[in-house]
Amino acid sequence: MAILTVMGMDLSWADLVGGRLCLDFVNTVGSRLRAEPPPNEHLNDYASLVAWAGHAGAIDEPLGKKLARKASAHPREAAAIVEEAKSLREALYRTFLAAAEDRPPAAADLARFNAHWARAVAAPRILFGDDGWAVDFARGDALTAPLDPVLRSAAELLLADDRYRVRLCESDDGCGWLFIDQTKSRTRRWCDMKVCGNRAKARRHYARQKG
Ligand SMILES: [Zn+2]
Known part of the structure; x- marks a missing residue:
């Protein structure tokens, strides 16, 4: 796999295959449903959160640098935000699965x-720009700033019919990644054909050889 480095962090794992920013955020843990060995946590510290947000286009580079400086000045606050980000991520994971199946979300997840x-x-404004009418929000530089575009993306998806196209990767390795199935036939089964799709195919092939 090609090495992808953003702000000094290796993001080779971060394939943006979700189809929405909020789903790519959900996919910041690998093998979520695997029991042993434990899942691959990619949000290990504030620097990895900022690097991912830059990679996914949630924040730009100047803001990323500013946040990194702030985090080193307030390490405890930054660490708490990473913990909260992970809890929010798992709440979003459960909420999207519920929304896709037209089930109500868990109250605690929605509260989070x-x-x-x-x-x-905060501070919404209506703008008229190159793409026509749009709503824009305050872009703060609080340590929570990388999460804000994720939350807006999540709300947009929950309120749109596209929520019914959210799928859980069918890998039997416990992948646990979510994506939007944008195929006309609605037949996309894997987060990434190159990763989970090939693995499933190889296993079927092996089973055929053996059997
Ligand atoms: Zn997968």
Whole structure:
């Protein structure tokens, strides 16, 4: 796999295959559903959160650098935000699965989302730009800033019919990644054909050889 480095962090794992920023955020843990060895946590510290957010286009580089400086000045606050980001991520994972199946979300998961929501949509303004009418929000430089675009993306998806196209990767290795199935036939089964799709095919091939 090609090495991808963003702000000094190796992001080779971070394939943006979710189809939405919020789903790519959900996919910042690998093998989520695997029991042994434990899942591959990629949000290990604030620097990895900022590097991922830059890679995914949630924040730009100047803001990323500013946040990295802030985090080194406030390490305890930054560490707490990483823990909260991981809890929020798992809440989003469960909420999207529920939304895709038209089930109500867990109350605690929705409460966690809403605890961040007001901040993520602070100071809304209607703009008229090159793409026509749009709504824009305050872009703060608080340590929570990388999460705000993720929350807005999540709300947009929950309110759109596309929520019914959210799929859980069918890998039997416990991948646990989510993606939007944008195929017309609605037949996409794997987060990434190159990774989980090939693995499933290789296993079927092996089973055929053996049997
Ligand atoms: Zn997968």
